[in-house]
Amino acid sequence: MMLTNGGSACAAPPSTTTKTGKATFYDLAGTSGNCSFEVPADDLYVALGPSQYSEGASCGAYLDVTGPKGKVRVKVFDSCPECPAGHLDLSRTAFKKIGDEIDGIIPIKYKLVTNPSTPAPISVRIKEGASQYWFAARIDNHANLLSSVKVASGGGGFKTAHRTDFNYWLIDAGAGPGPYKIKITDVYGNTATLTGIRMSPGTVQRTGVRITGGSTTVTSKTTAPTPTAKATTSPAAKKPAAATPSPSVPSADPLLESASGLPDALSPSEVASGQPLVDLAAAEPGASDC
Structure with missing residues (x-):
């Protein structure tokens, strides 16, 4: 997800195109995420790099992430300053659902979820x-x-x-x-x-x-x-x-x-004026590691 400003790039809602990338994991170590949410009860969350975190515009969205062992749905909860687009830093719990912890880094596919169910009302x-x-x-x-x-x-x-x-x-x-x-x-x-x-x-x-x-x-x-x-x-x-x-x-x-x-x-008038949208399709993964 990337914050885009102006022109035809803002003419549609965020893309749900499946993208490829990689995943690592991290622990909060007693802190909270940059989205200021309480830690999800299921412990399934993700930190995104600056271009995809989009200065908080991605907070609260859900991504379906598929790895070598299966698929997991995670909530955008945090930012990862060192992560390029396409590098998802998952909670340890989420990572272990789709890969082996010992690997540390795994190839993934991921996409934005539209109208996901939430654990509670607003x-x-x-x-x-x-x-x-x-x-x-x-x-x-x-x-x-x-x-x-x-x-x-x-x-x-x-x-x-x-x-x-x-x-x-x-x-x-x-x-x-x-x-x-x-x-x-x-x-x-x-x-x-x-x-x-x-x-x-x-x-x-x-x-x-x-x-x-x-x-x-x-x-x-x-x-x-x-x-x-x-x-x-x-x-x-x-x-x-x-x-x-x-x-x-x-x-x-x-x-x-x-x-x-x-x-x-x-x-339509706001779109024409260049309202920013978060565009998952714009986030092509980079080749370099964090």
Whole structure:
């Protein structure tokens, strides 16, 4: 996946063409990944090199990776500064599913997954230090690559957030005191509006919404959640997803749990203006090793 800017390169959603490359593995050693996610419960994740990590635009996507021993699905979780395009640095657990650990490096084929299933509905985490004057939120379990996040406080209008390379969406001037409506859109035009999100830094607010399927707008109506113990997370220093129509997702109240650890879908005019897209097909593997 490579971030491309401008021209006809942005005229289509990310490619799902199968590519060839190589895989290694690594251990987090007590840190978190640059995408600021909690470690997946199945321990299946991947770190991508700079061109494919695309300054965080790939975070939360899923790749199917095939190696000598079989296939595994991994979540984009981290960055690998030294990895060229086509070199995937897998979790040790993921690597062992498709190759022999003793080999250390194996040939692979991989591709971006569209509309993958997620282990839970969409969640929102407000970052420590956020307030009505500085808004920062991480979105998880969105399945496909996100194109935009917009935030409204109370009865106010939506403000567009910008994404950081550590996968938080920021509004530098703040979005007000909340509670918030957060409208997220993926690169296929699927949208979800999450309501009742509170300014509760350091906690994960879970909803009952899944944003996968064919350009279907779904809304989660939420009520005030009850927080539990908080923990902090920070970006790690180690290492700097074809649509089919689906019914609306039933609404559900958000839950809070302790946490450790490209604007709306592109319209033709936005495509013409050069909105960036993450393009897996552009990521031809390099011949050199890390």
